[in-house]
Amino acid sequence: MARTGRPREFDREKAIETAMNTFWEKGFETTSLADLRTVLNLSSASFYAAFGSKKALYEECLKRYTDTCGEVTSYLDDGSKSPKQAIQSMLRHTVAVQTSSTSPQGCMAVLSGMNCCDDNKEVETLTFSVRKQTRDAIFRCVTRGIERGELAATTDAESYTLMLDSFVKGISIQAKDGATEEQLLAAVDYLLMNWTSPMN
Amino acid sequence: MARTGRPREFDREKAIETAMNTFWEKGFETTSLADLRTVLNLSSASFYAAFGSKKALYEECLKRYTDTCGEVTSYLDDGSKSPKQAIQSMLRHTVAVQTSSTSPQGCMAVLSGMNCCDDNKEVETLTFSVRKQTRDAIFRCVTRGIERGELAATTDAESYTLMLDSFVKGISIQAKDGATEEQLLAAVDYLLMNWTSPMN
DNA sequence: TATATTATAGATTAATCATTCCATAAAAGT
DNA sequence: ACTTTTATGGAATGATTAATCTATAATATA
Numbered sequence: 001m002a003r004t005g006r007p008r009e010f011d012r013e014k015a016i017e018t019a020m021n022t023f024w025e026k027g028f029e030t031t032s033l034a035d036l037r038t039v040l041n042l043s044s045a046s047f048y049a050a051f052g053s054k055k056a057l058y059e060e061c062l063k064r065y066t067d068t069c070g071e072v073t074s075y076l077d078d079g080s081k082s083p084k085q086a087i088q089s090m091l092r093h094t095v096a097v098q099t100s101s102t103s104p105q106g107c108m109a110v111l112s113g114m115n116c117c118d119d120n121k122e123v124e125t126l127t128f129s130v131r132k133q134t135r136d137a138i139f140r141c142v143t144r145g146i147e148r149g150e151l152a153a154t155t156d157a158e159s160y161t162l163m164l165d166s167f168v169k170g171i172s173i174q175a176k177d178g179a180t181e182e183q184l185l186a187a188v189d190y191l192l193m194n195w196t197s198p199m200n
Numbered sequence: 201m202a203r204t205g206r207p208r209e210f211d212r213e214k215a216i217e218t219a220m221n222t223f224w225e226k227g228f229e230t231t232s233l234a235d236l237r238t239v240l241n242l243s244s245a246s247f248y249a250a251f252g253s254k255k256a257l258y259e260e261c262l263k264r265y266t267d268t269c270g271e272v273t274s275y276l277d278d279g280s281k282s283p284k285q286a287i288q289s290m291l292r293h294t295v296a297v298q299t300s301s302t303s304p305q306g307c308m309a310v311l312s313g314m315n316c317c318d319d320n321k322e323v324e325t326l327t328f329s330v331r332k333q334t335r336d337a338i339f340r341c342v343t344r345g346i347e348r349g350e351l352a353a354t355t356d357a358e359s360y361t362l363m364l365d366s367f368v369k370g371i372s373i374q375a376k377d378g379a380t381e382e383q384l385l386a387a388v389d390y391l392l393m394n395w396t397s398p399m400n
Numbered sequence: 401t402a403t404a405t406t407a408t409a410g411a412t413t414a415a416t417c418a419t420t421c422c423a424t425a426a427a428a429g430t
Numbered sequence: 431a432c433t434t435t436t437a438t439g440g441a442a443t444g445a446t447t448a449a450t451c452t453a454t455a456a457t458a459t460a
Contacts, residue, residue, distance in 0.1 A: 005436025205406025
């Protein structure tokens with residue numbers, strides 16, 4: 001059964017991508033509905049018919065982000081690599097995405113939903129859960145590193161994870177502040193010297 | 201010559217401290233003038249007579265922050281300590297401040313002025329310069345570490361600084377996300393294992 | 401006591417905020 | 431052709447934004 005009614009005149013998927021980039025660059029609170037209507041070239045009625053609300057659109061955009069360029073758990077949970085290699089490839093991918101000239105700098109989950117007013121605390125909660133997912137995946141990777149003997153058996157997985165994850169979250173600030181891919185890749189190399197690897 | 205006219209009924213210095221904490225916790229854009237008037241218990245006229253504008257007050261608050269609890273360059277430029285010890289004491293102080301229960305979590309220069317609308321780009325610029333000052337001080341410290349032989353002579357000071365500073369900036373996100381002082385101090389210890397110190 | 405100066409409370413402003421309403425248009429189903 | 435359904439453009443909504451205005455109050459100086 002095909003859809004009835006007047007067909008939409010714009011590509012909803014492309015609109016989400018465009019809105020994602022806007023939220024990513026400017027943040028949830030700082031992106032006004034007028035901003036969205038401008039970049040999407042939509043009337044108010046069309047916007048609300050298609051997306052429900054600014055907040056609902058943001059949720060779709062954040063999901064799009066974690067489903068595409070912001071996805072990192074696949075790197076960290078890749079059992080075909082050594083834990084150190086998994087962390088390394090995740091970090092390199094993260095640096096590449098966050099310094100790319102074709103998308104906003106930094107991580108959407110760090111930069112776009114950190115400070116919301118009381119009415120929009122769900123947005124903070126949502127971005128927090130994304131940040132937590134990354135941290136949990138790093139923890140799994142560190143745990144495997146200890147199990148495999150890549151890291152000392154005495155390593156406190158939680159603290160070591162927090163060390164790595166703090167660096168990861170800091171990349172967003174550096175990228176936003178103008179650090180280049182080359183500079184951050186070199187920083188990644190220095191960080192991983194910390195990871196004592198008797199095997200490679 | 202004493203000041204003439206009706207005396208102010210509130211303590212301007214205390215007001216700056218209070219406003220600083222509000223901006224620090226909620227961010228510049230998310231803190232409304234109504235919010236400020238509430239926490240300061242001030243009428244609009246009194247507010248503008250005393251501070252000029254929301255932006256001008258923010259500037260005073262950020263200066264207050266970097267002059268007090270947000271001050272870190274003194275740790276990094278302390279020549280009486282070894283460069284590694286200087287970095288370490290700076291990191292420990294930073295962790296203590298950013299996880300203290302008596303003030304907002306994280307760093308004001310990272311969290312309060314990251315995403316501003318077009319009218320308030322000066323606020324972004326201002327917080328950026330604060331972040332840059334910290335990075336420059338870390339760079340000086342790293343350079344001294346190389347000169348003294350604490351770090352390998354082949355160390356790229358810029359990249360190593362970026363590695364350390366990314367961690368520093370990431371502390372803000374972790375603190376805001378609920379990391380405790382103990383957890384972050386342990387993370388600091390793991391980070392500094394990276395700093396190869398033949399001398400201590 | 402009179403004047404100059406500054407602070408106060410509270411109303412007011414124009415702009416912007418996210419959202420909704422209304423009339424019309426374009427498609428599918430009967 | 432007619433009804434149902436959904437999308438559209440554009441005006442209108444009430445709330446909130448930062449900032450200003452008006453009138454009055456409290457101080458120092460002359």
